[in-house]
Amino acid sequence: MSKVAMFRVRAIAKKEVIEFVRDWRTIMAIIVIPLLMFPLLFILFPILLESEAAELDALELSIIVQSNELDSSLEDAINGAGIMFELENLSNLTTLSEPGEDMDRVRNLSVDAVLRIERDNTTWNYAILHLSTSERSNEAWNRLLDALNQWEDEEVERRISDSGLDVNATLDPLRWDGDVGQSDVATSGEQAGMVLSLFIPLVLAIWTYSSALQPSIDMTAGERERGTLEALLCLPCTRLELLLGKWAAVATITGVGVILQIFGLLFAIGYLASSSFIGLPDLSFTAILLLITAILLFAVMIVAIELALAMRSHSVKEAGSILAPMLLLIVFPALFTQVINLDGIESVWFAIPVVNILLALRELLMNRIIPGHIVIWAGTSLLYAALAAYYASRQFGREDIVTSLS
Amino acid sequence: MTPLLSISNVSKSFGDLVALDQINLEIRSGEVVGLVGSNGAGKTTLLRLMAGVYLPTSGKISLPDGQSVDKMRQSLGVVPESTGLYSRLTAWENIRYHSRMHGISDKDAWARTAKFAEHLDMLDSLGRHTKGFSRGMRQKTALLRALAHGPSILLLDEPTAGLDITSARTVRHLVEQLKNEGGTIVYSTHQLSEAQQVCDRIVIVHNGEIRADGSPDALLESTDSTTLEEAYVALTKDTARPRTEEDGKEGRFTGWWRSFFTPKPPQVTMNEVETDE
Known part of the structure; x- marks a missing residue:
């Protein structure tokens, strides 16, 4: 490519980027929102979840315990869980799970x-009536279950002990010796690579496509719709230069967007796990170079396809309705x-x-370099x-791209 | 005189539609040539052929010294009907972008722009974004953009369409000034009075054919008319075809789909209309 042609390609790309940067809405949609999203x-x-959990903990619940002979240790366990309850006698029922006369008061949330x-010789049978669509009722159900489980653990330990057995040896006859983490021979860098390999490719692929979508449409179908393309086609640049200039602009915008978004994601993960959850992956220089090559090839293909399909469209609306479902x-x-297993693929x-x-x-990302x-x-x-680039150049070479609907 | 641009037996078709049929035309240096015709006559298609945006279906467009159309675009200044300004750029940035594509330095482009901008009363508006520009200001900016690189031929597609009287007059004055400086201009319009006022030569285009080509006096003489309007009517008696270039580009399925969801207009006879009245 001649020096003059290179200058024109740069001029086209520069103008496209300047136009893009001057539209704050587009910047928000493509850069700021995805950057802040994660x-x-x-x-x-998590802060919101914590505040909701605290709100649930503070709830004063209306709980009824129905039993004809409530064990004192069970009563202590329920009280110990901070549950205030009213005790009622148990009526005759086929099974304890049958709602019977209690259905209405649970459904209308008066309880x-x-x-x-109830005791059945050496065991106890129980059921908890609750309304699964109510947050309050679910909270009551959870608190009761926690108290019952805790009491059950204590009861099991007591019975084992009463039988003359060692509680720990009976309940936990098989134990891991030492630190589980120490026994994994993978380095922390390799583990980080493994974790990152599960979502970075997905994120890269989706964001490359979605980041390129809006600028591709704006620079092709948008220009066509606004009638600016005709003036551009009258200039002494070739259609290939036009394609390259626009491709460079979309690729730059997409590249910046995707890199910022990944930084946002890594920052969020690091913050959430106090930076000990995930470290830096062990990547060789060759792996990094190959990673960049792979992303670049993918971006060339995606941007070229999007530019080509958008250029085929007569309007922004038409381009959007083709590219979005893609x-x-x-x-x-x-x-x-x-979900594909990489071992022996x-x-x-x-x-x-x-x-x-x-x-x-x-x-x-897992530093596996297989020639x-x-x-x-x-x-x-x-x-x-x-x-994809050939297809795009064919679309940019079409005569009818000069016609617009406006 | 050697023509700057020769169009020989050029035809242009879009699918089944013959937009231009066997056109022969020469543009000579220092001339202002008016392309006059109704909407859909083929004026814009002819200008796009001259600018190399379209390639002829048949025939030949010759340039001096056998230059290619791509090379010729270097010395063309084009103002399309839509003006084609980028709203997020200032007027000067729009002009500078095009002049850079022509390989002109910013300094030279500014010198030429400032000279013409003063004439068009646009100097103070060059730093403004074109988003808020009126139709007249957009047209003036597009003219400045087309002139910034010093073109040897200026192609103007209906440059006064939609302009108020004062703006249209300013544009015409600029064209006259360029004419006096020896500029070559192809001026498309559907207003005969404007063509008579501005152009040395008038080319009447109708239904894709050139019906007349000559000076206003020659046209009056050849049609035995007293006014250009009479001459135009005499030359374009057959019904003008509708503008169908864009419709011709629509995919077959797209057209069928749209028609499927479009109800037919009510079938009413003239008798029924008269009865209702």
């Missing part, structure tokens, strides 16, 4: 839960790839579009990227 989700959501318990073509392979998987790059990212796989995914991705 930190907000991972930091604010949050009813615990029915996200499923990324999401399904991305989800599918997460067949090479053919590395030749399937989209799947190949996602698998490559998974392998590389056979690399040749296949790099070769096929190069082929798909070239085909």
Whole structure:
């Protein structure tokens, strides 16, 4: 490519990026919101959950215990769990779970839960009537279950002890010796790579597609709809230069967006786990280079396809209705790839579009450099990227792109 | 005189629609050529062919020294009907973007822009975003953009359409100034009076054909008319075809789908209309 052509491509890309940056709504939609999404989700959501849990803990619940001979130790356990209850006699029922006359008062929430318990020789039978669609009733159910489980544990220990057996040896005859974490021979870096490989490829694939969507449409169908494309086509630049300029602009915007979003995600995970949950993966320099190559090839293909399909469209609306549902073509392979077992994987998987790059990212994040796989995914991705670029250049070469609906 | 642009037996079709049929036209240096015709006559298609946006279906567009159309675009200044301004850029940024694509330095582009902007009373508006511009200001900016690189041919597609009287007059004055400086301009319009006022030569385009090509006096003489309006009517007696270029681009399925969900208009005879009245 000549120096003049390079200058024109740069001028087109620069103008597109400037226009993009000047629209704050687009910046919000593509950069700021996804950047903040995970930190907000991972930091604010737990805070919200904690506050909801505290609210539930503070609830004063109306609980009825029905029993004809309530064991004093059980009564102590229920009281010990902070549950205030009213004691009633147990009426004759076929089974304790049958709601009977108590159904109405539980359904209309005049009572949050009813615990029915009766002795059957050496065991106890019980049931808790509750309304699963009510938060209060669920809370009452949980508190009662906790108290009953705790009492049951104590009762089991007491009976074992009364039988002359060692409680620990009876209940826990098989024990792990030492630190479980110490016995894993994988390094913390490898473990981090494993964890990251489960979501980074998915995130990269979806965000690359969705980040490129809006600028691709705006720079093609948008220009066509606004009537600015005709003036551009009258300039002494070739259609290929036009495509390259727009591709560079979309790729830049997408690249910045995706990198910021990943930073947001890692920051959120680090914050949530006080930075000890996940460390830096052990990646060799070759693995990092291959990771960048894989992402670049994927971006070339995705951006070229989106630009081509958007350029085919007569309007922004038409382009949106074609490109938005196509996200499923990324999401399904991305989800599918997460469950594929990498150990002993067949090479053919590395030749399937989209799947190949996602698998490559998974392998590389785990620092697995397998030359056979690399040749296949790099070769096929190069082929798909070239085909997508050729298709895009065909669309940019169409005569009818000059016509607009406006 | 060697023509700057020669169009020989050029036809252009969009699917089954013949937009231009066997067009022959020469644009000579220093001329202002008016393309006059109704909507859908083929004026814009002819201008797009001259700008190299469309390629002829048949025939040939020749340029001096056998230049390619891509090369020719280097010396063209084009103002399309839609003006094609980017609303998030300022007027000057719009102009600078195009002049950079022509390989002109920002300094030279600014010098030329400032000269014409003063004439168009646009100097103070060059730093403003074009989003809030009136139709007249947009048209003036597009003109400045087309002139910034010093084109040898200026292609103007209905440059005064939708403008108020004062703005239209300013644009016409600028064209006259460029004409006096020896500029070559192709000026598309559907207003005969404007063409008569501005152009040396008038080319009447109708239903994709050139019906007349000559000076206003020559047109009056050849049609034995006293006014250009009479001459135009005499030359374009057959019904003008509707504008169908964009419809022709629609996919077959898309067209069928839209028709399927479009109710038919009521079938009413003229007798029924008269009875209702």
